[in-house]
Amino acid sequence: MNFSSSKDLRAAMRRFRDAAGRGRRAAASTFGTALLYGAAAAAAMALTAPRTEAQTRELGASGELLDGIAAVVDEGVVLKSELQERLALVVNNIRQQQAQQPPEQRMQLPPLAVLEEQVLDQLILKEVQLQRADRLGINVSDQMLNQALSNVAQNLGLSLEQLPAALASENIDYAMYREDSRDDLILDQLEQRDVLSRISITPRELEQCLNRTEASQLNELDYNVSHILIGVSNSADTAAVEEARRRVDEIYERLEAGEDFAQLALAYSDAQTALEGGSLGWRKGSQLPTLFADTVIRMEPGEYSDPIQSGSGFHIVKLNEARGAQRVMEDQLRLRHILITPNEILDDDAVRQRLLGIREQILGGDEFGPIARAVSEDTVSAADGGDLGWIGPDSFVPEFEAKLAELEVGELSEPFQTRFGWHIVEITDKRSYDMTEELKRQQCAQQIRANKAEEERELWLRRLRDQAYVDVRL
Numbered sequence: 001m002n003f004s005s006s007k008d009l010r011a012a013m014r015r016f017r018d019a020a021g022r023g024r025r026a027a028a029s030t031f032g033t034a035l036l037y038g039a040a041a042a043a044a045m046a047l048t049a050p051r052t053e054a055q056t057r058e059l060g061a062s063g064e065l066l067d068g069i070a071a072v073v074d075e076g077v078v079l080k081s082e083l084q085e086r087l088a089l090v091v092n093n094i095r096q097q098q099a100q101q102p103p104e105q106r107m108q109l110p111p112l113a114v115l116e117e118q119v120l121d122q123l124i125l126k127e128v129q130l131q132r133a134d135r136l137g138i139n140v141s142d143q144m145l146n147q148a149l150s151n152v153a154q155n156l157g158l159s160l161e162q163l164p165a166a167l168a169s170e171n172i173d174y175a176m177y178r179e180d181s182r183d184d185l186i187l188d189q190l191e192q193r194d195v196l197s198r199i200s201i202t203p204r205e206l207e208q209c210l211n212r213t214e215a216s217q218l219n220e221l222d223y224n225v226s227h228i229l230i231g232v233s234n235s236a237d238t239a240a241v242e243e244a245r246r247r248v249d250e251i252y253e254r255l256e257a258g259e260d261f262a263q264l265a266l267a268y269s270d271a272q273t274a275l276e277g278g279s280l281g282w283r284k285g286s287q288l289p290t291l292f293a294d295t296v297i298r299m300e301p302g303e304y305s306d307p308i309q310s311g312s313g314f315h316i317v318k319l320n321e322a323r324g325a326q327r328v329m330e331d332q333l334r335l336r337h338i339l340i341t342p343n344e345i346l347d348d349d350a351v352r353q354r355l356l357g358i359r360e361q362i363l364g365g366d367e368f369g370p371i372a373r374a375v376s377e378d379t380v381s382a383a384d385g386g387d388l389g390w391i392g393p394d395s396f397v398p399e400f401e402a403k404l405a406e407l408e409v410g411e412l413s414e415p416f417q418t419r420f421g422w423h424i425v426e427i428t429d430k431r432s433y434d435m436t437e438e439l440k441r442q443q444c445a446q447q448i449r450a451n452k453a454e455e456e457r458e459l460w461l462r463r464l465r466d467q468a469y470v471d472v473r474l
Contacts, residue, residue: 070120072471073127078120080474087112087119120472125461128468130183133190140185143419148181195460199452201445209444214297221285222323223296226261226278231270231313248307248314255304261318270313282323292317328436331393333404334429336368336386339378341421351422355415359424362412368426377421390433400425 068080091109098106109115133139146160153163164174230248232241251264262277269278288296295305296319304318338358340351358375362368369385376382394401399418403425407413412426 069473071124071473072469073124074131074469076127076131078123078127083116083120083123086123087116090115090119116474120474124468124470125465126183126187128464129187129190129461132194132464133186136190136193138186138189138193140182140189145178145182145185148185149178191457191460195456196449196453199449199456201448205448206441206444209448210440213440213444214294221297222282223285223288223319224282224321224323225280225288225296225317225319226265227271227273227280227292227315227317228261228265228269228278229271229313229315230268234311244314245307245309248316252307252316255316261304278318279320291315328434328439330433330435332390332431332433333427334390334431335388335404335425335427336372337378337381337388337423337425338368338372338376338386339421339423340375341377348417348422352415352417355422355424359412359415390431392433392435 069077070080070083071078091112094109098109149163150160153160153166156163156166158166167174167177228248228251230244230251232244236244247268251268254264255261262279265271265274265278268274271278273279285293285297291310292305292308292315295308295317299305299319301319301321304316306316308315308317338355340346340355342348342351346354358371362371369387372386373382376386378386381388396404397418397420399416400423403413403416403423404427407425407427409427409430413424415422415424417423
């Protein structure tokens, strides 16, 4: 294990823990949702810092208990040994942090009784959550846990087999780390179910966030803009306004017919920039006329607007170029698949043979959709005839991605196996898709959800704590 300092391992783990805190994907019961975790699963499977394992109570030679109960929590307990070990870890972490501060910035440790109370409350809350998760049937399989640990090891530049030694170098017991990590993943799933999935985002909240994003974009980008003005005087009567409207509509129609914007501006615009073909030149977004700033930032280079009315008349604005604007293009595939999983009756070989038969049916002319609806065990996509929709890169588990890389559009794969079962898959189409606006909406939704999550999480934990039976025995 070649780390430049003992901080490297902990720092790497902390990065994963922070990513996990921003929201993790709960385990899915169907392939249609579970499959789509690919690269995102590295953050989704992140693990928190280790805890010491709670000791069980044992009898000594005298018949006395070697451990005691710190708190009874519904059907479970928090042991005194667990409390003391966690308290020692917290005190040690605080001291390490203080040692890294300049002497004048170091703070005195809180009284031990205060820290003990806070640590016990955390352990009680964790016990309450784990019991709720157990009642709801939330669990983490060894396979899921191993995948999480593999992701941590990989991002540390290690193999899973090397991770125990790396943890040992930090005096962390691997077995205890595994169980603590399993608890963390269970709690993440519970939080996803009880908190994150119930946070709603109103259209108004999303619109306000997008407006703020666009406002900041105004200051970041440069726009080369031209415009045509058909002027109307302040004293113009209704007839004069209607005549100006008729003229601008006629110019718009000529633009639609393919005539040159600059030539029309030179011939008909009443603006001071008419002799320059209507050009306003390069301007920062914040320096654009307020009248059409909101319109320009939504336009693509080469586009022109519908007529815009103002107190001075009617305008048509054209975006010639934009600097600093980067469109986010994504190569996407449209897929459909059939999933069958082995069971007590059908082993891997039997499932593979069944899919071979289904593949021959489809190649022989039978429709993919009806067969998928009838036999696929991915209930979500089966309802749509096996269609997984348009999917971006790195959306699938590695086994599935590897198979897609071998296929052409319209080609039906041989049966292949992933951790979810056996599949046949077909790429039905490809496209290059502009994700710019969609990503803006996604980022705004994530930002709003994150802003709400902390308060919702605190309210949820308080409700769980209030509803639980807790008997503190210190």
